[in-house]
Amino acid sequence: MKSGECNLFFALIINLCLVISQTNADAVKTWMPNTNYWDPMNWDVKRMPCRNDLVIFPSSLSASIALHPGATSVKGIVLPTTGELLLSNGDLILTGLQNASGCIGEDVEFTGGEARYWLDPGNWNGPSGEPLKGGQNSPIPHSERIPCETDQVIFLNGGTFQVQLPDVPVKVGAVNIEGKDVSLEQLHELVLDDTGFHLFKGDASQLEITNELCQDPRGCICNADLHPLTWQRICSFESVRCALPMCENPIKPKGFCCPICGAAIYISFKGSWPRMKQMIESMIDYNQEKGTYPVLYHISRVGKNELQVVLRDPNIYTSASVALALVLQKQFETVSFETTPYTRTTYSGDPVTSWGTTSAIISKILLAAVLVLGVAFAINHLSNKTGRTVPAEFIQPSFLFARFENTAAEGEVEITQQAFHNPMFDIRARSVNSLEGITFKELEDQENLSEEISSQSTERTFSLEE
Known part of the structure; x- marks a missing residue:
């Protein structure tokens, strides 16, 4: 951050903090689970029962279940031996219908009766x-x-x-x-x-x-x-919900049961806690708007004069939280608000995939490339030293063939590949240059001559057997 931007940034934060209310709102915690009939999560089909459904409650139910405030219509109900169904300004209607429009009709079981x-x-x-x-x-x-x-x-x-x-x-x-x-x-x-x-x-x-x-x-x-x-x-x-941290060197901020990927900043303070919290929130929001830091954060007081700022990536860890933490660290080291000194920052390392960390993946690729080049060099060096060719199993198979091209009306051909050695007659085939200009008629006569020789050789064989 340039000096001009830095001064403008801190002036903006200080001016904002002058108008912050110093009242401290009391914290509130709300109980989330319920045993309500109308909560879709309390049913095995993850929806409310409809008119053509058969509702089945567990045989033993210790919880009270509040039915829908309006009319509750189902085909039938299998009641528990123990438990309570509360009708609060509502009606329970057993239709007994087999075909109701908009309702598939199936057995639905209540699963939300366990104590949390x-x-x-x-x-x-x-x-x-x-x-x-x-x-x-x-x-x-x-x-x-x-x-x-x-x-x-x-x-x-x-x-x-x-x-x-x-x-x-x-x-x-x-x-x-x-x-x-x-x-x-x-x-x-x-x-x-x-x-x-x-x-x-x-x-x-x-x-x-x-x-x-x-x-x-x-x-x-x-x-x-x-x-x-x-x-x-x-x-x-x-602990049963702790996921494996997909990062190098995961951290464990105060109050966490599991190691996490992200960053934690610790700051000492002497002034008002709500005011200090608002200043840090403004700094984080400012940096998130200026840069690309899609980060979740939480600020809490963890000691008599110490607060903790936890930064985490919202979904997959990409180290965006670490990048933002390092930006904030530099800002905290530059200026202290209300004699509030920055103390330390802890953060996790590179992301980890099924192939390892980013640095590990690059290292593996480089190592594989070095090995391939080393093997190729060793084979080439061995071939030059011994004068032998590379074994056939190390060479990709290929096929050699002669390409014939008509060059004149008389049927002249041109052979562009080396002719092959004929082991039957132990005759070294002519080179390519010696066949240049030969006509197709001459080749045909030579082929007939070869067939005649082969036939005579066969006859001699039979005569010897006789």
Whole structure:
């Protein structure tokens, strides 16, 4: 970056930061899985049952299932021996029809009745319930995907769910169920209630609701004092989903259960955490707009005066995240905001394919070329030294033939290839030059003479046998 561009860039960032609000929004985690009848993912056919379908529930169902708020029409239902079907301002209609328009008609099984675990990072979304950006390539650490000790936990309205409560110590700031905040005592009572029994499984004694949201003006660390058993349990769920990092020297940023391909930048700060976060976001957005860096990023506070910036490629790792990290590193080394010094950057190496890394592929190609040239040189050197020709098996087979061209009306021919040696009569064939100008008539007479000699030779053979 040139000095003029650098000054303009940092002036833009500083001016932007002057208008940033210093309020710290409380983090929110939303429970994602549900046991709703109308969720297509809860059925083996990945669609809602239609009028001509036979609905089959498991023989034993511990969850409550909320039917569609409107009319639910199916051909028939196979009910479980245990469980609950909730009719909330709706009707259940059994049609018994065999042919309904727009409905194929088949047996559909409900598969969404299993309890999901609180400590599984894959069961939580952001404040509005949106999926994590990047999916398995999300830059959010696994420890931050579950509710933090200062987070508000929300279970959405208008449906049913089943949560397996943690059996190791867990702290959250607040819990909201169906739009109402509940205390720890109310949650304990709900777990023991007949209805709550179908929503929460396990013992709530390990769950602590502090009712204390983040009050630190610099921001709070997510799961700063996470219990070792809790961290181990989180990674036990995530480790089965860990993909093999397709890069050299994968990194493992703080809060990640699995090594990843990408980059992590660590920066010390002394000012406001929200303001510092906004400055870094502006820097990343600026560089992404200026260059070609389709990168996902996440900024979080991981220490008392330290923040972590994780950069990852959205799909296949192409090292774009590393390229952006190196650009940011140079900018952090140039100027420090609010006495915020850059500390270090860690990043993974080249992408890896089924053939290896890019450098390894080039090395293999060069090595193969050297080997081929070496073998060719050795064969040529051996041939020149011994005076022998290269063995026939090393030479591609070829066919020699004589090409005849009519050159005159009398039928003269021209032979352009070396004639062959005739082993039958032990006569060396004439050279090409000696046959130039010979007529087709003369060749035909010579051929008749050869046939006559051959016939006489055969007769002598028979006479000897007699």
